[in-house]
Amino acid sequence: MEWEKNIGSVxxxxxxxxxxxTVGVIVxxxxxxxxxxxxxxxxxxxxxxxxLEVERNERKNISSYLHDTVCNDIYAVSVYLSILEQDENRxxxxxxxxxxxxxxxxxxxxxxxxxxxxMSPLLEFSGLVPALQDYFMRFNKLHSIQITFECLNEIPRxxxxxxxxVYRILQEMANNMLKHGQVTQAKISIQKNRDSIxxxxxxxxxxxxxxxxxxxxxxxxxxxxxxxxxxxxxxxxQDRNGKGNLLILKFQIHD
Numbered sequence: 001m002e003w004e005k006n007i008g009s010v011x012x013x014x015x016x017x018x019x020x021x022t023v024g025v026i027v028x029x030x031x032x033x034x035x036x037x038x039x040x041x042x043x044x045x046x047x048x049x050x051x052l053e054v055e056r057n058e059r060k061n062i063s064s065y066l067h068d069t070v071c072n073d074i075y076a077v078s079v080y081l082s083i084l085e086q087d088e089n090r091x092x093x094x095x096x097x098x099x100x101x102x103x104x105x106x107x108x109x110x111x112x113x114x115x116x117x118x119m120s121p122l123l124e125f126s127g128l129v130p131a132l133q134d135y136f137m138r139f140n141k142l143h144s145i146q147i148t149f150e151c152l153n154e155i156p157r158x159x160x161x162x163x164x165x166v167y168r169i170l171q172e173m174a175n176n177m178l179k180h181g182q183v184t185q186a187k188i189s190i191q192k193n194r195d196s197i198x199x200x201x202x203x204x205x206x207x208x209x210x211x212x213x214x215x216x217x218x219x220x221x222x223x224x225x226x227x228x229x230x231x232x233x234x235x236x237x238q239d240r241n242g243k244g245n246l247l248i249l250k251f252q253i254h255d
Contacts, residue, residue, distance in 0.1 A: 152191035
């Protein structure tokens, strides 16, 4: 009978140990998942704040640009018109009319620049690839950096919100090359691979870590990029190419 008692004791001790171990594993898993959820929630909150900050800064920049350029030019036109109304010298009137025409041309060009900076009309009417081709053609004419843009295969028409975010991401990256990277040449390619769009950016600038810049930089440029990536569910991978930087942007498309 003694051995039966011992077996019973061993059974219950083993059962208690197994139950305790199982409970411990469950508790650990719950705590771990809760911690992961908390980290993801913090990251989502940070991206949301960055997104709101991006939109606020864009509105502020557009407002400042309108005030400092277009509004001043319109005011100058109104001043010229009031002077013209009072001036009886015919030659002087002709000269002022020419100056007014030049100011109006400036206003038109600046307004067009705002349109292309915020959202190219080609995005809506022709799609992402023609809009990017047009943007980089304009960019190369204005700046010393030469960016080659290539479309490697047929890209389906993307939803406008997705096209807009990709357009602004590449625009921000081009501006970063211009301002910070000491880049002289860059190449951007876009291609479709099964159900994904892949965009590769290569430059000959100073090597840097974009993830480190995102975590440590106080500026909004890189944060803008990551908030837009988050909006379209895109990933951004960085590889070394031996000469400068290589970034690979990838996101899924849906039929």
